[in-house]
Amino acid sequence: MKxxxxxxxxxxxxxxxxxxxxxxxIALQARNAEYNPKHFAAVIMRISEPRTTALIFSSGKMxxxxxxxxxxxxxxxxxxxxxxxxxxxxxxLVLITSSSPELFCGLIYRMVKPRIVLLIxxxxxxxxxxxxxxxxxxxxxxxxxxxxxxxxxx
Amino acid sequence: VTMRKCKNCGGTDIDVDQARGDxxxxxxxxxxxxxxxxxxxxFVENSGGGSSAVGQFVAxxxxxxxxxxxxxxxxxxxxxxxxxxxxNAKRQINHLGHQLQMNQHCLDTAFNFYKMALxxxxxxxxxxxxxxxxxxxxxxxxxxxxHMLLDLSDLLQVNVYVLGKTxxxxxxxxxxxxxxxxxxxxxxxxxxxxxxxxxxxxxxMTALRLLQRMKRDWMHTGRRPSGLCGAALLVxxxxxxxxxxxKEVISVVKVCEATLRKRLNEFEDTPTSELTIEEFMRVDLExxxxxxxxxxxxxxxxxxxxxxxxxEIEVELESCRPKxxxxxxxxxxxxxxxxxxxxxxxDELRAAASHLCSTICGEDGDGxxxxxxxxxxxxxxxxxxxxxxxxxxxxxxxGLPESITKMREEKENGRSAENGELDLSGIDExxxxxxxxxxxxxxxxxxLWMLQNADYLKEQKEKEERIAKEKEEGTYxxxxxxxxxxxxxxxxxxxxxxxxxxxxxxxxISTKINYDVLKDLNKSSPKSPTRQTDESxxxxxxxxxxxQRKPQLTxxxxxxxxxxFGKRYGMELMMQKxxxxxxxxxxxxxxxxxxxxxxxxxxxxxxxxxSTLCNITRQTDNLEWGDFVCTENGLL
Numbered sequence: 200m201k202x203x204x205x206x207x208x209x210x211x212x213x214x215x216x217x218x219x220x221x222x223x224x225i226a227l228q229a230r231n232a233e234y235n236p237k238h239f240a241a242v243i244m245r246i247s248e249p250r251t252t253a254l255i256f257s258s259g260k261m262x263x264x265x266x267x268x269x270x271x272x273x274x275x276x277x278x279x280x281x282x283x284x285x286x287x288x289x290x291x292l293v294l295i296t297s298s299s300p301e302l303f304c305g306l307i308y309r310m311v312k313p314r315i316v317l318l319i320x321x322x323x324x325x326x327x328x329x330x331x332x333x334x335x336x337x338x339x340x341x342x343x344x345x346x347x348x349x350x351x352x353x
Numbered sequence: 354v355t356m357r358k359c360k361n362c363g364g365t366d367i368d369v370d371q372a373r374g375d376x377x378x379x380x381x382x383x384x385x386x387x388x389x390x391x392x393x394x395x396f397v398e399n400s401g402g403g404s405s406a407v408g409q410f411v412a413x414x415x416x417x418x419x420x421x422x423x424x425x426x427x428x429x430x431x432x433x434x435x436x437x438x439x440x441n442a443k444r445q446i447n448h449l450g451h452q453l454q455m456n457q458h459c460l461d462t463a464f465n466f467y468k469m470a471l472x473x474x475x476x477x478x479x480x481x482x483x484x485x486x487x488x489x490x491x492x493x494x495x496x497x498x499x500h501m502l503l504d505l506s507d508l509l510q511v512n513v514y515v516l517g518k519t520x521x522x523x524x525x526x527x528x529x530x531x532x533x534x535x536x537x538x539x540x541x542x543x544x545x546x547x548x549x550x551x552x553x554x555x556x557x558m559t560a561l562r563l564l565q566r567m568k569r570d571w572m573h574t575g576r577r578p579s580g581l582c583g584a585a586l587l588v589x590x591x592x593x594x595x596x597x598x599x600k601e602v603i604s605v606v607k608v609c610e611a612t613l614r615k616r617l618n619e620f621e622d623t624p625t626s627e628l629t630i631e632e633f634m635r636v637d638l639e640x641x642x643x644x645x646x647x648x649x650x651x652x653x654x655x656x657x658x659x660x661x662x663x664x665e666i667e668v669e670l671e672s673c674r675p676k677x678x679x680x681x682x683x684x685x686x687x688x689x690x691x692x693x694x695x696x697x698x699x700d701e702l703r704a705a706a707s708h709l710c711s712t713i714c715g716e717d718g719d720g721x722x723x724x725x726x727x728x729x730x731x732x733x734x735x736x737x738x739x740x741x742x743x744x745x746x747x748x749x750x751x752g753l754p755e756s757i758t759k760m761r762e763e764k765e766n767g768r769s770a771e772n773g774e775l776d777l778s779g780i781d782e783x784x785x786x787x788x789x790x791x792x793x794x795x796x797x798x799x800x801l802w803m804l805q806n807a808d809y810l811k812e813q814k815e816k817e818e819r820i821a822k823e824k825e826e827g828t829y830x831x832x833x834x835x836x837x838x839x840x841x842x843x844x845x846x847x848x849x850x851x852x853x854x855x856x857x858x859x860x861x862i863s864t865k866i867n868y869d870v871l872k873d874l875n876k877s878s879p880k881s882p883t884r885q886t887d888e889s890x891x892x893x894x895x896x897x898x899x900x901q902r903k904p905q906l907t908x909x910x911x912x913x914x915x916x917x918f919g920k921r922y923g924m925e926l927m928m929q930k931x932x933x934x935x936x937x938x939x940x941x942x943x944x945x946x947x948x949x950x951x952x953x954x955x956x957x958x959x960x961x962x963x964s965t966l967c968n969i970t971r972q973t974d975n976l977e978w979g980d981f982v983c984t985e986n987g988l989l
Contacts, residue, residue: 227799228789234802237809286647289574290533297530301502302517304575321574322646352571352643 211276222257277330281340283323286352292319308343315339319347359383435471442467445485452508453500455489463492466527473526479519482509487520494531499542501579503607536564536578536585543582546605552593560589562634570623571644572616580608584616592630619645 222242226234232244242255289306298307305326306319313335318326325343330336357367357376364380369389376386396404443464450460466488470476476484486505493500502520506513524531544557563585567573573581583606590597603610620626623642625633642648803810846852 227802228795230787230789230794236806286571286644293533294530297521297524299502299517299521299531300533300575301577302514302521306575307521320646321571321644322650324650352641 209278210274211278212274214273220255220257222255225255274331276328277333277336278326278328279330279336280324280326283325283347285323285347287319287321287323287347288350288352289319289321291350292346310339310342312342313338317343319343323347357385359385438471439468442471442481442485445482446489449485449489449505449508453489453504455492455498455500459489459492459496459498462496463488466491466523469527470523475523475526483511483516483519484523486511486516487523490516490520491523491527491529491531494534495529497535497538499538501539501607503579534578536568536573536581537561539578539582540564540586543579543586543605547586547590547597547601549590549593549595552595556586556589556593556595559592559634560585563588566623566625566633566637567620570620570625570642572619572623574644575646576616577608577612579606580612580616582606583608583613584620587613587617588620 222234222236222240225244226232226242229244231246232242234242240256244253244255245251246253289300292306292308293300296306296308298305304320308317308319309315310317313330315327315329315335317339318328320326325347327336327339330339358365359367359378359380361383362378362381364378366379367376367385368379369376369386371389371393374387374389375384376389377384395407397407398404446460446463446467450463463485467485470484470488486509490500490502490505492498502513502516506516509516540557540560544553544560549556560582564573564581567581567585583602586606587597587599587602590602599610599613603613606613622645624640625638628636628638846855
C-alpha cells in the first residue's frame with residue numbers, strides 16, 4: 200500500500216510576554232509590522248524565518264503562527280493536512296458522520312478518541328484540525344487510515 | 354378503610370356524613386370533624402338559569418401549576434408555556450409544509466423531531482423559524498422528498514448556510530444520519546419545471562441515465578446534486594431536440610452558470626461523452642473514472658515535480674558554469690563560456706539531462722508507481738544524478754521536516770528548564786536588524802500611518818477631551834473597570850445643622866446653588882411651630898435621571914421657581930417667610946423634571962420643621978432621585 204503523506208500546515212498558539220507594550224511605537228519602528236487600530240486592536244508582525252505571523256496585543260499577550268520560545272507558551276490549535284493518495288467514497292462515510300454535500304464539498308468527520316475534526320475530500324486529501332499535540336496527529340491518522348482504505352474507490 | 358379512633362372514648366365507630374360534612378363518633382357523640390372537604394362535582398347556577406360544573410380543565414401532561422386566584426392571568430386559560438410552544442411550532446410547521454406541498458405524514462414526523470429538539474434544549478438561542486426549517490429539512494432527507502434546503506431558505510429569506518448549520522447541529526444531536534441526497538430524486542421535479550410537455554417522461558429517463566453514468570464516473574461526490582441535475586437535463590434536452598438554454602436551466606435548478614459549465618466540461622472529459630446518442634442509450638462502458646478533483650490533483654503534482662526538477666537542473670548548470678569576472682564579464686554573456694573540465698563535464702551534463710528526461714517520461718507512462726512524495730526525493734532514484742551533478746542543493750522541502758523535528762526535540766529538552774527568559778540563540782541577528790527601521794524610515798512610516806489612521810486618532814483625542822472635561826466638572830464616571838458603587842453610610846447627626854454640614858462635606862454638590870443661603874434657610878426653621886399635621890411633604894414619583902444645570906438659585910429664586918412650578922401643576926404653595934411648603938408634587942414629563950435637580954428638591958425639604966428635619970436629612974443622603982414618596986405627614 201502506498202505511503203500516506205502528511206505536512207503540518209498551521210499552528211496557532213498564545214504566549215504571554217508579561218509586560219505591557221506600546222503598540223504604536225512598535226508598529227512605527229518595525230518594517231514588518233502593520234497596525235490598524237480602527238479595525239483590530241493588535242499589531243500584526245510577520246517573520247520569514249521561520250515563517251510566522253504574530254498578533255501582538257497591548258497587554259503583552261501574543262498570538263503566534265509557529266512555535267517560538269517565550270513565557271507561558273501554549274499551543275492552542277494545530278492544523279495538519281495529509282493525502283491518502285486514493286479517491287475516497289464519501290457517500291458511505293456520510294452515513295456515519297452526517298454531513299451534507301449540499302453545504303460543503305468535504306465530509307466533516309468528528310473523531311472521538313483524540314478529539315479532532317477531520318475534513319475528508321473525495322480526492323483523498325484530509326485536513327485535520329483541533330489538534331493540541333503532535334502525537335494526536337499520528338493517533339488520528341492511524342484511526343482514520345483503515346476507515347479510508349475501507350471506503351476506497353475500486 | 355382505616356378506622357379512626359375517637360379521641361374521647363376510643364371507639365372506632367365513626368359516622369361520616371358527606372352531606373353535612375361531619376364526622377361523628379357513635380359511641381360518645383363527640384364531633385370529630387366539621388366541614389369535611391368533599392371532592393365531588395359541584396354545580397353552580399348560571400345567569401341564564403342553567404347549572405354548570407365547577408372546575409377548570411387541566412392538561413393531562415401538565416405539571417399542575419394552577420393559576421392563582423387573582424394572580425397572573427397569562428396562564429389563566431389553563432395552558433402552560435411548553436404546551437403553548439408546541440402548539441405554535443405545530444402551526445408553523447404546517448404552514449411551511451403546506452407551502453412546500455408536503456404530506457401530513459411528513460409534517461407529523463417533523464413535529465416529532467421538533468419535540469425531540471425541544472427536550473434536548475436545542476431551541477435555545479436559535480430563531481424558532483430556523484429550528485422548524487431544520488426539522489422540516491430533516492424530514493425531507495429521511496423521507497427522500499425532492500426538496501432542497503435552498504427552497505426552505507427561499508421561503509424564509511434566510512441564508513442557506515445559516516439554515517445548514519442549524520440542520521447539522523440538529524442532525525448531530527438527534528443522532529439521525531440522513532443519507533446523502535441522490536440527484537436522481539430531483540429530476541422529475543426539474544423536468545416538470547422545464548416544461549417538456551408530452552416528452553417529459555422520455556427526457557427524464559435520458560437525464561436519469563446520464564446521471565447514473567455521471568455517478569459511475571465519480572462526478573457527484575461532494576457536489577451539489579442540483580448542479581449535476583442541471584447538466585444532465587441540459588444534455589438530455591438537447592438530445593431530444595429541445596432548445597433549452599443554459600439560462601433557463603439555471604433559473605430552474607438554481608446554480609450559477611460557471612458551475613453548470615464546469616459540470617459539462619467534466620462530463621466531456623469522460624469517455625462516455627465520445628459516444629453517439631444511440632450508442633449511449635444502448636451501451637454502458639465498463640471503465641469508471643476518477644473523481645475530477647483527484648485527477649486535477651495528480652496533474653498538479655506531476656507538474657510541480659517536473660518544474661522542480663527543471664529548476665534543480667538549472668541551478669546546477671549555473672553553478673557548474675564558471676562565471677567570467679572582471680571587465681570582460683559583460684562581453685562574455687552568451688559568448689565564450691570556458692569550462693574547467695571541458696569534455697568530461699559536458700558529457701556528464703548531457704547524460705544527466707537524458708537521464709532526467711527518461712525518468713519524467715517514465716513517470717508519465719507508469720502513472721502511479723513513482724514516488725508520490727512530491728517534495729521528498731526517494732534516494733533510490735537519485736544516486737546517479739547526485740553523482741553526476743555533485744551535491745544537489747538540499748531542497749528546502751527535504752530539510753524542512755527534519756528541521757521541524759530537530760527544533761521540537763530541542764524545545765522539549767532544553768527550553769523547559771528556563772524560567773521564561775527569552776532564548777535568543779536561535780534568532781538570526783541580521784534578520785532582526787533588517788526589521789528595525791532607521792530614523793528616516795521611521796519618520797516616513799509615521800507620516801503614512803498618521804494619514805491612514807487619521808479618523809481613529811481624531812476619535813481618540815475627542816474621547817480624551819471628553820473625559821478630561823467630565824473630570825473637571827466632577828461628573829466623570831469610570832466606565833471600566835466595573836465596580837459596585839460604594840454605598841454611603843447614613844449620617845448620624847443630632848441637629849439639622851450638623852446633618853446638613855456633614856452632607857455637604859460628603860456629597861459632590863452642585864456648584865450652582867448658593868449654600869450659604871440654604872444654611873440660613875435652615876436656621877430660620879425652628880421658628881415655625883407644629884406644622885407636621887397639616888402640610889404634606891414634597892414628593893416626587895419615580896423619575897429617571899435627567900439632570901441638567903439650573904441657574905444659580907438663591908432663596909428668593911428658589912421660591913420663585915417653586916411657585917412657577919406650583920402654578921404649572923396646580924399645586925398649593927404656602928409661603929411662610931422664606932420657607933416654602935410644597936404639596937403633592939408630581940413630576941410627570943422629562944422636560945419638567947429637568948428644571949429641578951435632586952439637590953434643590955432636597956433643600957426644599959429642608960424648609961420643613963426642625964423636628965422632622967433630622968429624619969429627612971438623614972434619609973435624603975441615602976435616597977436616590979426616584980425614591981421620594983408622597984406622604985401626608987411630612988415624614989418620608
